[in-house]
Amino acid sequence: MYLLNSLHKLVPTEKVSMAGGCALNSVANGKTLLETPFREHCIQPAAGDDGLALGSALYVSNSILKEGKRWVMKNSYLGDEYSDSFIKTELEKYKLSYKKQEREELIDATTEEIKNGNVVGWFQGKMEWGPRALGNRSILAHPGFPNMKDILNARIKHREAFRPFAPSVLVEHQAEIFEQNHPSPFMLHVYKIKPEWRKRLSAVNHVDDTGRLQTVAREENPLYYDLIKKFESKTGIPVILNTSFNENEPIVCQPYEAIECFLRTKMDVLVIGSFFCKKNVSD
Structure with a gap:
């Protein structure tokens, strides 16, 4: 919480996005909204190493292909489906x-x-x-x-x-x-x-x-x-x-x-x- 409060002093916004294995700490995530000034907390569901695939795809889309698309991840149902x-x-x-x-x-x-x-x-x-x-x-x-x-x-x-x-x-x-x-x-x-x-x-x-x-x-x-x-x-x-x-x-x-x-x-x-x-x- 100390790091997040320090971050807010540098970047005074209500929104914070997190990634990495630490972002899967659900207890800390709950406290973030209680013990810091941040009011919106964005974490995509595969925030650990598996999220590197998403990051790579978004990097190619925005930085190399210059597509400039914005994508909001509303659910995590992206896997296999069977008839x-x-x-x-x-x-x-x-x-x-x-x-x-x-x-x-x-x-x-x-x-x-x-x-x-x-x-x-x-x-x-x-x-x-x-x-x-x-x-x-x-x-x-x-x-x-x-x-x-x-x-x-x-x-x-x-x-x-x-x-x-x-x-x-x-x-x-x-x-x-x-x-x-x-x-x-x-x-x-x-x-x-x-x-x-x-x-x-x-x-x-x-x-x-x-x-x-x-x-x-x-x-x-x-x-x-x-x-x-x-x-x-x-x-x-x-x-x-x-x-x-x-x-x-x-x-x-x-x-x-x-x-x-x-x-x-x-x-x-x-x-x-x-x-x-x-x-x-x-x-």
Whole structure:
């Protein structure tokens, strides 16, 4: 914070952009907006070494080709995407039973599982670029079940108990739930949860009453937004617990990786493309 405050004295502006591995420190990022005069904080989601590819492309565009284009990065969904026909072939390779559903039926069935305390693997659209799962390669669960952290760690993640899970919140409800209102679409800020929401969000409320949130806007991810909106209509909670779709390995990218992770862990449901897959009791 000392460096940022010193920077502001040299360059008195309300906007600051950051890059490099240190820019992925979500606790420090949250404090930047509390303890410095900066009011706008811009960090692209792949702020570490992987961001060099973006920097190189922008350098060529602006400095060599002189295109002079301005590009605002509104989401991180830049990775691979798979058709339903491809996904169906993969499901059949693994002899996994499935039901193909229309969009609204898929959303309703998925939120019903989450509402009932089940753990859902959610594989949709283009993969996220950067280290965070932001609703396309995610494991989803109820944010208000006090034992959900233990369930996820025991069944799937097998990681240290003290590590928190993230809340994905509808952007219009951020100010209602969190003490800071600067959007965090790339899950790069930690904010305090307001007292009246701490018990209701017990599975994503860290020991210091904070959450590393992802704000979700419909224009950036319509399917994920509508999923959370439907969950809100069933529970009164405009938040879903979101953690990366993996088990001590890189986040799944291809359908077969999601299927294998689903089969070898105690995940309850896999929602992959338009297909809803639920394990049999014997699985």
